[in-house]
Amino acid sequence: MGQPTDPLVAANRFGLGPRPGELARIAADPRGHVEAQLADPTAARLTAPDLMASDRAMREARAAERVRQAERARAAEAGPAAGGKTPPGPAATPVPAMAGNPMPAMAAGPAPAMMAPGKPPAAAKPPLPIEAEIFRREQIARLARFCETATPLLERLVLFWSNHFAVSETKGNPVRVTVGAMEREAIRPHVLGRFADMLKAVETHPAMLVYLDNNQSIGPQSLNGRNSKRGLNENLAREIMELHTLGVAGGYAQTDVTALARVLTGWTFANPDEDDFHGGRFTFAPGRHEPGTHQVVGRSYPENGHAQGLAVLDDLARHPATARHLAFKLARHFVDDQPPAELVDRLARVWRDSDGDLAAVTRALVTAPEAWRAEARKLRAPIEFVVAMQRAIGRPADVGVANGALVALGQPTWAPPGPDGWSDEAAAWASPAGLSTRLDLAVQFARHAGDLEPAQLAADLWGAALPEPTRVAIRRAESRQQGIALVFASPEFQRR
Incomplete structure (x- = not known):
């Protein structure tokens, strides 16, 4: 592939592909078009009346599951002799109407066609289970934003950071109903903010806590740990270091992973079955937290409850290895599988000098000469x-x-x-x-x-x-x- 023109770089490398007429509109100043998208730090936010906050989504999903469990129990108790049948799978539960847009068509399917005389009506399409409906609404809102946005650079950043902090809906319903909300609540508000703020928002989000099992992690010497068979889970701590911050060659050891896992014990969310108002929200459980001072990557962090973990994340966010790791990933994503070393060095330097200001780092990327003259090989x-x-x-x-x-x-x-x-x-x-x-x-x-x-x-x-x-x-x-x-x-x- 040859070297692309500036308008093509603006629309494709730093965008999501041109819409009709877009290439002509930006042709006079394609670089200015890209830079202008960094002016509004709130432009990546995505809200809609039919999208649930993560905590509400968890509460609604658990309420629906309790209803299904009760129905299965009643069917099992009735038994075959009484005509009871165990449902073959989870029954659909109506989705609560959201202010301004209950989206009835999505739940019930398209309107039925006119029937021919004498022809019996077709069976109505059953509504989706609430978990599937919440997930579908998030997909619709996300895709519509990608396809219609006037700031495609920001949407590319959303894709990049959501993939960097990857979670999978296949983990189960608690993640399925919160994965879209995590992108809206923890990623989008920070794509032009400080990386440390995004990091803390992601690592305290229920979707990430469930996906990497931190809600099950209990400090061995905590109040609960001394009376429980469950113990420490290192999944979240390991991925924070290996993937989210320092990188696999970032200079940490297994002892650091274990220490960070101890620091993060007690990071969980309120049980939706026990709290109808706060259920699904991040909470700190002191009874699960491993007490004491812990040393992570050469620094000691005294006991300070939830703030102990936040202090570690702040330091990991500004660590030179994190700057290098993420500078390389950004350059690889936008420019080339093997990005120029000079570009990576420059982005890492801006990261360190700006204390992880993602707007400054992104501006350095989109103004880099290497980014505009690289061949279209991605x-x-x-x-x-x-x-x-x-x-x-x-x-x-x-x-x-x-x-x-x-x-x-x-x-x-x-x-x-x-x-x-x-x-x-x-x-x-x-x-x-x-x-x-x-x-x-x-x-x-x-x-x-x-x-x-x-x-x-x-x-x-x-x-x-x-x-x-x-x-x-x-x-x-x-x-x-x-x-x-x-x-x-x-x-x-x-x-x-």
Whole structure:
């Protein structure tokens, strides 16, 4: 791939792919267009009346599960002789109406078609269980923001940081109903703020506490530990050091992991079964906390309850190894799988000098000469590929189509294979099967393009920069749909 023009860098490397007319609008000052997106630190926030806060989502989900448990118990007690049947799976529980937008169509499905005379009505589509409905609403809001945003750089940052602090909805319902809220509550408010604030917001979020089992961790010498068979769980402490801050080569030892795990004992959330108001919110449980002074990465932290752990996170956030680790990850994500060493050094220096100010670090990235002259070798991850197609078409985001495509491409929403998230390297997505699936999806998405002309679509995506072989292939397409499929399947569209 050749060196892209500045408008293409702005729209693809630092964006999510151009919407119709966007390339022409930013052509006069593409670098200014990117920098201008850093002006409003609140622009990445996402709120909607139909989205639940994480604590409410946990309370509603647990209430629904208690209802289902009671129904199963009654059915089992009735027995076959009384005609009782054990439900084959979790019954759907109505989702509470949210202020301003109860979203009835989503729960009940589309309106029934007119019936032919004498034909019995089709069975009504049952409502989704509350856990699935909460998750679906989060998916819809997220995809719509990606496809419609005027600040795509910020959405790219949301994708990056959510993957950096990866959790998976496959862990179970407590994570499934809070994973979208975690992105909204702990990631989005801080993408242009201080990394230390994002770190603390993430590590105290119920989704992360459940995903990495810290809600089950009990200090051996704590009040509860001396009377419990459960003990220390090091999952959260290990991933904080290995993935979230210092990096695997960050200079820590196993003794540091164990010490941090002791510091984090007692970090949990209020039980939704016991607290109808605060259930699902982060709380500190003194009875589970390992008492005493603990030494982590060469520093001693005296007993100070919950604040002891916050102090450790503050120091890890400003550690030079953290600056280096995250500077490399940012440069790799945006520029190249093997980013220029000078760029990584510069970002790490800005990180240290600014005390982890992510707006300053991002500004250093988007103004770096290396970022604008690098060849377009980064393969779009599946979410980037799908969003780029929907943005190019310029039609409302279709979450059903998008979810099917992401599953087919091996990147289902909020379901990474592990705490290290999805790979950021091209080789992970460039398998023959993966590329073949992209071709199939290009054809599928072309069907949603309406009366869009392939030549106009190509102009919206590349202007005059489209290589001649691809231009000729599009022009020779046998149909409008085939021409659009060729646009989406082209090598130029796959890379950023």
